[in-house]
Amino acid sequence: MHSQHNSSAIAPFVFASMPQVRFGWGVRHNLAQHVVHLYGQKVVLICSGFLAQPGQFGHTLTDDLQNLGGQVTLLSLSGEPSPETVDTIVKQCSPHADLVIGLGGGSVLDAAKAVAGLIPSQTSVMDYLEGVGAGKAFEVNTCPFIALPTTAGTGSETTKNAVLSRLGAFKKSFRDDKLLAKEAWLDPELLITCPKDILYATGMDAFTQLLESYTTLKANPITDALAWQGMMLFKGAFEAIDSEHAEQQQQGYGRLMLAASLSGTTLANGGLGAVHGLAGPIGAFFDAPHGLVCARLLSPITALNLQSLQQSTDPQHKTILAKYQQIEQLFDSPGLVNTLNEYAQRYTPQGLAHYGLRADNLAPVLAACRSGSMLGNPITLSDAQLTQALLSAL
Numbered sequence: 001m002h003s004q005h006n007s008s009a010i011a012p013f014v015f016a017s018m019p020q021v022r023f024g025w026g027v028r029h030n031l032a033q034h035v036v037h038l039y040g041q042k043v044v045l046i047c048s049g050f051l052a053q054p055g056q057f058g059h060t061l062t063d064d065l066q067n068l069g070g071q072v073t074l075l076s077l078s079g080e081p082s083p084e085t086v087d088t089i090v091k092q093c094s095p096h097a098d099l100v101i102g103l104g105g106g107s108v109l110d111a112a113k114a115v116a117g118l119i120p121s122q123t124s125v126m127d128y129l130e131g132v133g134a135g136k137a138f139e140v141n142t143c144p145f146i147a148l149p150t151t152a153g154t155g156s157e158t159t160k161n162a163v164l165s166r167l168g169a170f171k172k173s174f175r176d177d178k179l180l181a182k183e184a185w186l187d188p189e190l191l192i193t194c195p196k197d198i199l200y201a202t203g204m205d206a207f208t209q210l211l212e213s214y215t216t217l218k219a220n221p222i223t224d225a226l227a228w229q230g231m232m233l234f235k236g237a238f239e240a241i242d243s244e245h246a247e248q249q250q251q252g253y254g255r256l257m258l259a260a261s262l263s264g265t266t267l268a269n270g271g272l273g274a275v276h277g278l279a280g281p282i283g284a285f286f287d288a289p290h291g292l293v294c295a296r297l298l299s300p301i302t303a304l305n306l307q308s309l310q311q312s313t314d315p316q317h318k319t320i321l322a323k324y325q326q327i328e329q330l331f332d333s334p335g336l337v338n339t340l341n342e343y344a345q346r347y348t349p350q351g352l353a354h355y356g357l358r359a360d361n362l363a364p365v366l367a368a369c370r371s372g373s374m375l376g377n378p379i380t381l382s383d384a385q386l387t388q389a390l391l392s393a394l
Helices: 002-007 027-038 057-067 083-091 106-118 188-193 196-215 221-234 237-241 246-270 274-285 290-310 315-330 336-347 363-367 372-376 383-393
Strands: 020-023 042-048 071-077 099-104 145-149 161-166 170-175 183-186
Touching (some): 027 099, 027 145, 027 183, 057 071, 071 083, 071 106, 083 106, 083 161, 161 274, 196 221, 196 246, 196 290, 221 246, 221 315, 237 246, 274 290, 274 363, 274 372, 290 315, 290 383, 363 383
Parallel strands (some): 020 183, 042 071, 042 099, 099 145
Antiparallel strands (some): 161 170
């Protein structure tokens, strides 16, 4: 009896802080009043170019803040942020700013998060960037940060890392507890402006994060609860968004946005797996959308994980295998791999060959994929297995 108790003992874990989360349809309309009341008047607003246009929320929010006496520095951003982009924006901002607001997809939120961390000290992000920076300790004052996601994807609003890349060279994280958003405002109505192909790709990234953090070696009871809830919310969300009925669409957008935020929390605490292990270096060497890469790799990697886990006698592997079976039951599917493949074919039909990946140029990806997320994969996959997954995603 005693040994049985030990075998099911919960392993020690740490669960990181979370931002205060505000969720609700139209909740963004309360933001300006809240900001000026709580944080002060000098606001830096970083958003995508589209949202900075007249009639879009970045423009409206700027007007609302200014009408309340706020002084707003509005900066727009396109594409994935590089360290140079972040440093340039930091120089354009007063070191005495009261608050940074990020409004946009994962790239915008990552850039805004990094900028908020660097404004008071006016230091360079290359002092701190993991693996490629100067390796300095991040011992400086930071500016408060509020995140408003407009895609349901990376979960950046609930994590402490900002992903920055230099195409052809690296894709790395600037990561520190002090970078965590003070607040995440989740307004599903903002997803209406998101083009469907981007919505599907970023939604598939969120789903991949939920599935990987549920089956990772580093999962714990809290990440399990949140990842499971996230997958339940994700199931049927795309179908609801695509329905003819406004009420169903609204429900779908809400479910997707909440699932994505939960995926940020679960990846921050449980880690990820081989899909993200490969997606990182693919993003560094090829101009391929991250969500789409995840969507195309999810089915082949899951197939390899299941194959290898089924052959293992390790008790932890048996537990993880049971989790995959739970996911299969959740999606009422004849086979999980088939279901994931159907999602990819239906919602992200573009293969990775479209972005320049070929059988003969995958070596740099394989060489760079063994650190980070790959370490959380439930079982070690060989280079031959990873190559097989990449080829089937082309």
